[in-house]
Amino acid sequence: LGWKEREIDDMKSVCLISPSSPFLIDDKVFPPLGLLYVGRELKYRGIPVTVHDGATADIPEGYDVYGISVTTSQFPQAKEILHHIRQFPGKPRVIVGGPHATVDPDSCINSGFDAVVMQAGESSLPIVLEHGCRIIDTPYTKHIHPDRSLINLKDYHYDIDGRPATSVMTTRGCPYQCGFCCKINKKVKVFSSDFVLDELRELRDVYGYKAFMMFDDIFIVDPNRLIVILDEIKKWDIYWRGFVRADIVVKNGLEMAKRMAESGCREVGMGIETGSNKILKIINKGEDADTLKKGIAILKEAGIRVKGFLIVGLPSESPETIEETRQFLHTSGLDDVDFSLFTPYKKTNIYDNKDKFDINWDTLDLNHLFYKGTPGQYESQVWTSTMSRTDLVNARDMLENEFKHWKIRGKQ
Numbered sequence: 001l002g003w004k005e006r007e008i009d010d011m012k013s014v015c016l017i018s019p020s021s022p023f024l025i026d027d028k029v030f031p032p033l034g035l036l037y038v039g040r041e042l043k044y045r046g047i048p049v050t051v052h053d054g055a056t057a058d059i060p061e062g063y064d065v066y067g068i069s070v071t072t073s074q075f076p077q078a079k080e081i082l083h084h085i086r087q088f089p090g091k092p093r094v095i096v097g098g099p100h101a102t103v104d105p106d107s108c109i110n111s112g113f114d115a116v117v118m119q120a121g122e123s124s125l126p127i128v129l130e131h132g133c134r135i136i137d138t139p140y141t142k143h144i145h146p147d148r149s150l151i152n153l154k155d156y157h158y159d160i161d162g163r164p165a166t167s168v169m170t171t172r173g174c175p176y177q178c179g180f181c182c183k184i185n186k187k188v189k190v191f192s193s194d195f196v197l198d199e200l201r202e203l204r205d206v207y208g209y210k211a212f213m214m215f216d217d218i219f220i221v222d223p224n225r226l227i228v229i230l231d232e233i234k235k236w237d238i239y240w241r242g243f244v245r246a247d248i249v250v251k252n253g254l255e256m257a258k259r260m261a262e263s264g265c266r267e268v269g270m271g272i273e274t275g276s277n278k279i280l281k282i283i284n285k286g287e288d289a290d291t292l293k294k295g296i297a298i299l300k301e302a303g304i305r306v307k308g309f310l311i312v313g314l315p316s317e318s319p320e321t322i323e324e325t326r327q328f329l330h331t332s333g334l335d336d337v338d339f340s341l342f343t344p345y346k347k348t349n350i351y352d353n354k355d356k357f358d359i360n361w362d363t364l365d366l367n368h369l370f371y372k373g374t375p376g377q378y379e380s381q382v383w384t385s386t387m388s389r390t391d392l393v394n395a396r397d398m399l400e401n402e403f404k405h406w407k408i409r410g411k412q
């Protein structure tokens with residue numbers, strides 16, 4: 001684009017918006033980090049910016065540009081916000097970014113947004129502000145931390161074993177190719193240990209946090225980086241929680257798991273998905289049930305609790321595979337479980353190759369495109385050759401009733 005880093009001549013004021021998520025029990029658990037990265041870059045360029053994470057009626061008027069962050073499940077809310085802003089005087093421009101814009105830019109253009117930003121907003125929003133592109137797709141190249149001063153962090157409430165905690169992202173993207181998972185980053189980027197520790201220090205010293213939620217797809221993906229981070233934070237008396245893959249836990253071994261525990265790791269989340277080896281293969285999980293159990297056992301031996309995330313209604317789900325999942329759970333050693341219904345998102349292998357799988361769906365209802373919501377309000381979008389939508393909802397509820405013994409403490 002021949003664009004070089006400089007201040008934008010025609011200074012525009014920007015209001016960044018996080019839509020509500022009415023299907024969640026509480027949508028004020030974690031701050032909208034994506035917008036805080038974008039906001040940091042705009043501030044750095046001297047552009048007046050504010051972040052709005054509240055009711056649509058309270059969106060402030062008077063900004064030149066409004067930028068909305070959207071996941072697929074929030075798309076209906078984002079369109080309502082667009083119509084709301086269209087009533088504002090001065091015809092401000094409305095730009096959309098976030099995971100849904102990245103996987104389905106056409107739906108955003110067709111709904112009337114002025115511009116669509118795919119992938120890294122911190123790199124491309126300044127370009128859009130200056131050049132007025134319609135669709136722009138830029139990978140992550142910048143090394144910046146999110147600007148948490150743009151919001152009141154204390155409005156968000158999450159805790160790890162009684163300590164107030166907040167979320168951190170130390171990587172972008174994931175090198176694995178699970179068939180149900182949305183590829184929103186084309187490349188994987190792992191931030192250096194120094195860069196990560198700087199951000200954690202800021203959270204500890206400026207904001208007073210003594211607990212962190214590492215929201216990376218796989219925080220432990222690089223063992224060399226992990227060791228440096230763990231050896232430093234073990235001196236801090238902090239708690240942390242993060243997401244792991246069982247095969248990496250097995251590869252890293254018991255010593256690494258013990259180091260994680262010594263550094264304050266209280267609990268990890270692990271994608272189990274299903275107890276059926278047949279389905280694990282179909283979804284290209286890259287792990288079998290034995291590896292999942294080995295990973296859980298290593299973490300438990302090190303003194304770390306393990307919460308398993310499971311999905312009901314993956315391709316080829318049947319009464320037999322549900323039973324395999326039950327058997328797996330009985331012997332898994334998991335401390336906590338979470339059951340979602342499979343929801344097909346664009347830019348996933350299953351969505352793009354529906355005909356190759358034993359799975360079906362009609363036109364997807366955008367108002368129900370979430371896989372975890374308020375209990376009692378689940379609806380399945382999909383069915384398989386042996387299980388109807390109702391069968392899948394019933395199977396999810398049955399598994400939850402049998403295995404969910406911890407009380408709900410948050411959304412994920």
Ligand code: B12
Pocket residue numbers: 016020021027029030031032033034035037038066067068069070071072073074095096097098099100102103117119120121122125169173181182183184215216217345346369370371372373411412
């Ligand atoms: C943390 C997280 C959550 C938190 C949300 C916390 C919060 N307030 O943001 C919780 C647990 C609540 C959650 C819930 C859900 N999540 Co979630 N979540 C994530 C996760 C792991 C990290 C998000 C994050 O902070 N990323 C870091 C930032 C830097 O990236 P980013 O948000 O994409 O933002 C960058 C760009 O997208 C862009 N950008 C973003 N917004 C904007 C706006 C503008 C104007 C511009 C220009 C650019 C721009 O620039 C940003 C900086 O680079 C992602 C996976 C991932 N690795 O990203 C899944 C992910 C976003 N979640 C997903 C899903 C499906 C859900 C749920 C629907 C699950 C459910 N319950 O059914 C809900 C929906 C919640 C909602 N509000 O919509 C999917 C979304 C897929 C899709 N097609 O939209 C993802 C991608 C996981 C996946 N791979 O499938 N989630």
Ligand code: SF4
Pocket residue numbers: 174175176177178181182217218245271
């Ligand atoms: S489910 Fe987890 S491991 Fe699989 S591709 Fe998605 S983020 Fe990566």
